[in-house]
Amino acid sequence: MSQKTIRNDFVSEKTALITGASSGIGKSFAEILAKEGYNLILVARRKHKLDALAETLADQFSVETKVIVADLSIIEQITNVVEIIKSLDHINVLVNNAGFGLSSSFAKGDYERQLAMVNVHVVASYMLSRAAVPIMLRKNEGLIINVSSMSGLMIKFGDVTYTTTKAFLITFSESLQEELRNTNINIHALCPGMTYSEFHDTKELEEFDKSTVPKRLWMSSAEVVKKSLKAARKGKVVYVPGFLNHLSLFLSNMFIVRRLSQWIISRNEKKT
Numbered sequence: 572m573s574q575k576t577i578r579n580d581f582v583s584e585k586t587a588l589i590t591g592a593s594s595g596i597g598k599s600f601a602e603i604l605a606k607e608g609y610n611l612i613l614v615a616r617r618k619h620k621l622d623a624l625a626e627t628l629a630d631q632f633s634v635e636t637k638v639i640v641a642d643l644s645i646i647e648q649i650t651n652v653v654e655i656i657k658s659l660d661h662i663n664v665l666v667n668n669a670g671f672g673l674s675s676s677f678a679k680g681d682y683e684r685q686l687a688m689v690n691v692h693v694v695a696s697y698m699l700s701r702a703a704v705p706i707m708l709r710k711n712e713g714l715i716i717n718v719s720s721m722s723g724l725m726i727k728f729g730d731v732t733y734t735t736t737k738a739f740l741i742t743f744s745e746s747l748q749e750e751l752r753n754t755n756i757n758i759h760a761l762c763p764g765m766t767y768s769e770f771h772d773t774k775e776l777e778e779f780d781k782s783t784v785p786k787r788l789w790m791s792s793a794e795v796v797k798k799s800l801k802a803a804r805k806g807k808v809v810y811v812p813g814f815l816n817h818l819s820l821f822l823s824n825m826f827i828v829r830r831l832s833q834w835i836i837s838r839n840e841k842k843t
């Protein structure tokens with residue numbers, strides 16, 4: 572892991588740490604929180620993207636920005652981020668957003684990538700939250716957003732590792748919020764549907780044909796993040812952005828929607 576020096580003397584009292592800030596939903600969180608005046612700690616692997624974003628947001632919104640380059644599939648590198656969180660005087664917002672997709676069978680898929688996914692989605696979110704909550708409790712204030720997916724709520728087919736790691740984030744958020752119910756700390760599981768980002772551009776999802784999903788079902792990252800922050804601040808714990816996503820969820824147990832979803836997934840399945 573390489574990192575810039577993280578100082579503990581942010582000028583503003585508002586600090587947000589965002590994982591997976593180099594693109595898509597995480598980048599939108601960074602842009603919107605910077606606009607609101609938050610100092611940012613941006614975490615991901617691609618340093619050049621983080622540096623460019625950090626510089627732009629610092630110039631545009633006069634906030635302080637720090638970059639941490641870390642691969643959150645590697646426990647030692649998660650631990651380094653944990654140590655940085657523990658050294659902070661305050662952390663107001665933690666966004667556990669880093670993630671990626673897989674499209675392979677549980678038995679035949681790439682085992683290393685499956686374990687990497689468990690670390691990025693589950694272990695990193697767990698460890699960073701465990702570091703942040705005691706600091707938030709000291710100030711009795713904070714917000715943790717765990718970026719899950721509609722897949723964690725409704726579609727119990729598709730990639731096994733993806734759906735189950737995303738389901739973990741939902742149960743984790745609900746349980747943690749329950750434990751913190753008498754505090755001013757909000758825990759929020761964001762469950763987006765189809766969102767324009769780099770998510771579907773990876774090698775693992777290269778066979779995914781976006782045109783098989785109706786255009787109306789897609790949302791922009793910025794739209795997802797604006798809705799998420801609004802809902803989180805109202806205390807919504809599990810949140811699905813977008814009316815059509817709500818409708819899909821409502822209809823998800825109906826035969827026809829299940830068949831349509833299965834058809835889309837089977838059309839895009841990697842034959843591994």
Ligand SMILES: NC(=O)c1ccc[n+]([C@@H]2O[C@H](COP(=O)([O-])OP(=O)(O)OC[C@H]3O[C@@H](n4cnc5c(N)ncnc54)[C@H](OP(=O)(O)O)[C@@H]3O)[C@@H](O)[C@H]2O)c1
Binds near residue numbers: 643
């Ligand atoms: N797009 C969708 O349709 C959709 C739907 C539901 C849920 N989601 C969830 O939304 C979250 C954000 O995804 P996105 O749509 O914004 O996709 P994206 O544009 O591909 O962004 C993913 C982010 O995660 C980071 N990341 C991936 N692996 C990492 C690792 N090992 N260590 C550190 N950072 C890592 C990437 O940064 P680097 O490559 O620089 O490390 C990138 O910043 C994910 O958790 C995803 O599961 C997305």
